[in-house]
Each structure stands twice: as structure tokens, then as C-alpha cells.
Amino acid sequence: xxxxxxxxxxxxxxxxxxxxxxxxxxxxxxxxxxxxxxxxxxxxxxxxxxxxxxxxxxxxxxxxxxxxxxxxxxxxxxxxxxxxxxxxxxxxxxxxxxxxxxxxxxxxxxxxxxxxxxxxxxxxxxxxxxxxxxxxxxxxxx
Numbered sequence: 001x002x003x004x005x006x007x008x009x010x011x012x013x014x015x016x017x018x019x020x021x022x023x024x025x026x027x028x029x030x031x032x033x034x035x036x037x038x039x040x041x042x043x044x045x046x047x048x049x050x051x052x053x054x055x056x057x058x059x060x061x062x063x064x065x066x067x068x069x070x071x072x073x074x075x076x077x078x079x080x081x082x083x084x085x086x087x088x089x090x091x092x093x094x095x096x097x098x099x100x101x102x103x104x105x106x107x108x109x110x111x112x113x114x115x116x117x118x119x120x121x122x123x124x125x126x127x128x129x130x131x132x133x134x135x136x137x138x139x140x141x142x
Contacts, residue, residue: 008109009125010042012080014088016098020048022068030101031071040104041074047088048097055089069099077102 015030017023033039044060046067064070079102088098112122 006109006113008105008107008112009122010079010102010104011125011127012084012100012102014098014100016092016096018096020050020067020097022046022097022099024068027068027071034072038105038107040106041072041101042077042104043079043102044069044072044074045080045085045100046097047085047092047100049089049092049094051095053094055092057085067097 015022015026017026030041034041046058046064046069048056048067050056058064058067060072060074064072080100084100088100092098108122115122
């Protein structure tokens with residue numbers, strides 16, 4: 001992502017897990033989509049809340065080995081705000097953890113760049129909740 005003008009849609013996602021480590025299969029799946037060029041990881045923060053409600057946080061530039069995220073090597077871009085992290089901290093249940101990630105949808109980079117080149121812009125990107133999509137797909141096959 002050398003050219004700041006040539007960037008696809010960027011999203012923040014929160015992947016929550018029971019316990020204090022991230023599921024290795026989920027990390028492998030994330031690494032797979034990165035390696036295949038579908039997404040580019042731009043930032044990551046790990047947050048855990050222990051059984052007593054104490055919160056700990058590890059930023060991407062710290063050692064991620066103990067929480068199972070060491071395979072992900074990214075150069076943080078400081079795109080996760082304190083307000084974003086406050087929301088995650090408050091919403092985590094005791095005994096759970098979350099990886100807060102910011103990623104570019106690399107697959108859409110060329111499309112977004114071409115739209116901008118034509119004088120336009122990607123002005124809205126809305127994620128449809130999974131349960132809405134599942135209900136619609138199930139209804140279509142009935």
C-alpha cells in the first residue's frame with residue numbers, strides 16, 4: 001500500500017473469543033486471506049477481560065506470541081481510536097478476549113481507484129448483518 005490514493009475500502013472489525021487467546025484456526029484463516037491478497041492488515045490491538053473484569057491490552061508492536069497472534073506481522077498505522085477501544089473494552093464479557101483489526105479490502109483497490117479516477121468516490125460501504133443474509137438466502141431456496 002505505497003500509494004495512499006490507491007487504496008480500497010478500509011474497515012474495522014472485532015473478532016471476539018472465549019478465554020485469553022485467539023483461536024489458532026481463526027488466525028490461520030486471517031493469515032490466509034492476507035497472503036492471498038484479499039485484505040491488507042493495517043492495525044491490530046488485542047484486548048482481554050479476565051474473570052474479575054480486569055482489562056489488559058496488547059498493541060501490534062508488542063509481543064503477540066502468548067496470545068496466538070505472532071504469525072501476523074504488520075506495521076501499525078494508528079487507525080484504531082481510543083473511542084473504538086473503549087467500546088470493545090465495555091462490551092467484552094469477563095473471561096473473553098478480542099482482536100480489533102483494521103484492514104483494507106485489497107480486492108477492491110483497483111475498483112475504488114478507478115472510480116476515483118473517473119471523478120467519483122466510494123461514498124458508502126455498509127455491511128449487511130450475517131443473520132439478514134442467512135434469512136434471505138434460506139427464503140430464496142424455499
